[in-house]
Amino acid sequence: MSSIGIVSPQAMRFAEPLRLQGGGALADYTLVYETYGTLNADKSNAVLVCHALNASHHVAGTYEGDPKSTGWWNSMVGPGKPLDTDRFFVIGVNNLGSCFGSTGPMHLNPATNKPYGASFPVVTVEDWVAAQARLADALGIAQFAAVMGGSLGGMQALAWSIMFPDRLRHCVVIASTPKLSAQNIAFNDVARQAILSDPDYCGGDFYAHGVVPKNGLRVARMVGHITYLSNDDMAEKFGRKLRNAAETNAYKFDFGIDFEIESYLRYQGDKFSEYFDANTYLLITKALDYFDPAREFGGSLTRALACTTADFFVASFTTDWRFSPERSREIVEALVCNRRRVTYAEIDAPHGHDAFLLEDERYMNMVRAYYQRIWEAMPVKGQA
């Protein structure tokens, strides 16, 4: 089991307008993507990996000259890893509206020759999937061995199974949910309000003003981050430990930092506010909020999934209170009602929602076993 090594992103431009769920269209756009492994002769070994809120097409490997630039799912994807790039041709694609390369709010709107800013259209999970399907067309991939994602990425995998049933044989949905709860939406709206009310947001036009709504992004990230960690894990890692424990171990009696958890969260917020785009944050939280495939079926997820034909692997983590196991079970139950083949793993892991990104042995083994099954069922196995 070794790392995938040096990788480099590619870009593909699409000149045909992409009609969007919210009305209107994106006239001209570029998707940035990476691939790992080799597409086999009958193009049957492709796996699409969809990213979550703050990730990108850079799923695995590192960039030339930047050894710290490891992909976000490097533990999952690589030679000999659960999603084995010696067997599968893996594609990571950056979604529209992102700030990591694909067309987003910081890019020039060809119609105005100014950055889109807040005028970038609100895109949905379904819009992303439609754009990903065009990339698959361009790469000559008629059917994926699997479409896979965690959290918001899992929503994309689920949307694939509904929108393009015959274009994937397996759907891998990890730490996800068929729709956000009121509490999930509430946390997203706190984050949005923090950004929108930062004077440096400038109505989304901050690029032109040479500023960045760092304070808003920072608070948005802090509140988001709390929901990614489990209560128990936070208690164990930080508890009520003081940052100055080694020195005075005393309260400071001011509004600076007393506790380790404050130091950690502020650091996470600061770091995030330095690289993430505020308009992208708004767009992605909206895509999360809007996702609800059961909506046009009177709230019936069973009916929404009736059109699917893929086999499913669904996994959740016991301490995930953002998208709890209960939410994954809703998906499983709707699939079972449709007599779909579904494998469900509820993994006892302490790390909350973030567990889907971490290298838990049982989790990794279950994904590995599932890909082994996909591999064994493939008529043509060899890579090209």
Place this chain on the structure above:
Amino acid sequence: MSSIGIVSPQAMRFAEPLRLQGGGALADYTLVYETYGTLNADKSNAVLVCHALNASHHVAGTYEGDPKSTGWWNSMVGPGKPLDTDRFFVIGVNNLGSCFGSTGPMHLNPATNKPYGASFPVVTVEDWVAAQARLADALGIAQFAAVMGGSLGGMQALAWSIMFPDRLRHCVVIASTPKLSAQNIAFNDVARQAILSDPDYCGGDFYAHGVVPKNGLRVARMVGHITYLSNDDMAEKFGRKLRNAAETNAYKFDFGIDFEIESYLRYQGDKFSEYFDANTYLLITKALDYFDPAREFGGSLTRALACTTADFFVASFTTDWRFSPERSREIVEALVCNRRRVTYAEIDAPHGHDAFLLEDERYMNMVRAYYQRIWEAMPVKGQA
């Protein structure tokens, strides 16, 4: 059972400096308070009610000419109510640092003749209790029949039992905790960062600039409010209901309000930012973070509570994820280890942390029964 009717606040000035836990002292200060019922001949029927984050001395009744100005625990306190003002003399006192009358950051610092602003000292639960004890002295109350509070108010009741064991016969601690968890502190710090990074906070000196950090306060309140409600209750009340459900029932595809829960939370945030003081919010969240009576006993709550002599009533609510039943059970266990008499009620209520403010029948009956017991044990019962 009737309402307490028209009430009016009183104020008491203290000229002797109050030494504070964080060092220094408050030279001269005023406490605003209200009383309901009548103090009996031997002054044995007094009950002190301590308030939580955004409440005040105005516990029950209404103000003259303002029928909507009902006290925050009006369902609990009044003639024939669980805490029966026909039997008990009830005192509600506003804490130092508040924005509802007692000396706080918006008042003039006699040393500078300018508002304290951010220079108002960081006060602790123990400082509040010390100030409350002086008010009791001034009112001639040597021993309370009970000190009672919910949430942060419960922390004050607990602190009373430790700091002044012989000044209360009963300690009533509802929906509280012996200390905040890392997650609790994290949410408080998000709120503080939202306020501190609002340019209108002006380093705490916003009074002089004629502005108010409304955006920061609004976000602070929104995130706080999420933690007061249970996930299930939010799902039931709001779910994914759209605000325009009656008209188009369609997503808006912008960053305005789509969901009812967004509308509700923003409204709560807006309302709060219009009446609450930003410096007070910072101070109160710090008081919450710092409370940890076990701290000076090597983390042993049992040892911290060894000096108590009161009987205890502890209550928690099953769906409260801010201060879960587990946290109340820690208090109960430490009391049991000390062979204190403790009554514990774990109330199956759907409303999360906010349940302590609501009129749940089982909850009200249990508090009523406990005060009945207090009443029966009193040698002199009559009011003066």
